[in-house]
Amino acid sequence: MGVTPNIAPSMLSADFANLSSEAHRILNSGADWLHMDVMSHLTLFFSNSSSIPCRHFVPNLTIGAPVIESLRKHTTAYxxxxxxxxxxxxxxxxxGKAGASGFTFHVETSKDNWQELIQMIKSHGxxxxxxxxxxxPIGEVYPLVEAEKPVEMVLVMTVEPGFGGQKFMPEMMDKVRILRKRYPLLDIEVDxxxxxxxxxxxxxxxxxxIVAGSSVFGASEPAEVISLLRSSVQKA
Structure with missing residues (x-):
């Protein structure tokens, strides 16, 4: 049994003034999940070489619990x-109270409490x-995947987080290959x-x-793009 393709258009690229209709439009076009980027302007990014905050993790304040709670009233989607x-x-x-389905946190900000965090996420459904x-480095996530109570998905960022429309970084595929070889049945997400x-x-x-924002929401026929993405994953 292989892994299941999941196409997750990023709502960060949707029309925020019509979020419910945008969600329905993209789900009707074949999307499996709706990807919700929860960003805080207070978040700090920790560099690879130091635990000293070097800059704001993400400079934008975007989707939060109230938006997710509002959207949940209009869809049963993941x-x-x-x-x-x-x-x-x-x-x-x-x-959890707002109705989120998945909660993906960053290893860079959770090195000291990830075990508690995983347990708490699961306890909130x-x-x-x-x-x-x-x-x-990809090795940072191994302990979380191999823990007694593990994470169930690894998200490999293929751009620097914070903005939509950035250029894909092909060198990040080495991380994906390593993960897939090490964990054949793991959900591996790219964004x-x-x-x-x-x-x-x-x-x-x-x-x-597969998280895709601009390429789906900016397409004249989103269903064709989603179908192409799914087909590629299925063939692979």
């Missing part, structure tokens, strides 16, 4: 929440995942600059959960 925040523990209860930035021009590269490396 809400794949990517938490780009300083202290994910503070967000578990609000996101959400599926735990861990993300890592382009500069973070950043994905679209028809590079989906085969991501799929062949082993990614099965």
């Amino acid at each position: 809400l794949d929440c990517h938490m780009m925040v300083t202290n994910p523990l503070d967000y578990v209860e609000p996101l 959400m599926r735990p995942g861990v993300a890592l930035n382009p500069g973070t 950043g600059g994905l679209g028809p021009s590079n989906i085969d590269m991501a799929a062949s490396a082993g990614a099965n959960c």
Whole structure:
């Protein structure tokens, strides 16, 4: 049994003034999940070489629990929440109450409390995942995947987090290949600059959960793009 393809258009690229209709439009076009980027302007990014905060993790304040709660009233879809925040523990209860389905936190901000965090995410009925930035070594996530109570998905960032429309970083596929070889049945998600021009590269490396924003929402026929993304993952 292989892994299941999941196409997760990023709602960060949707029309925020019509979020409910945008969600229905993209789900009717064949999307499996809705990817929700939860960002805080107070979040700090920790560089690879130091535990000293070197800059704001993400300069934008975007989707939060109130938006997710509002959207949940209009859809039963899987809400794949990517938490780009300083202290994910503070967000578990609000996101769980809001109706989030998945809660993916960053390993860079959770090195000291990830075990507690995973347990808390599960206790609030959400599926735990861990993300890592382009500069973070892949080995940082091994303990979280191999723990007694593990994360259930690894998100490999293929752009620097914080903005939509960035260029895909093909060198990140080495991380995906390593993960797929080490964990054949793990859900591996890629996020950043994905679209028809590079989906085969991501799929062949082993990614099965595909986040795509601009390439889906900016397409004249989103259903065709989603179908192409799914087909590539299935073939791989």
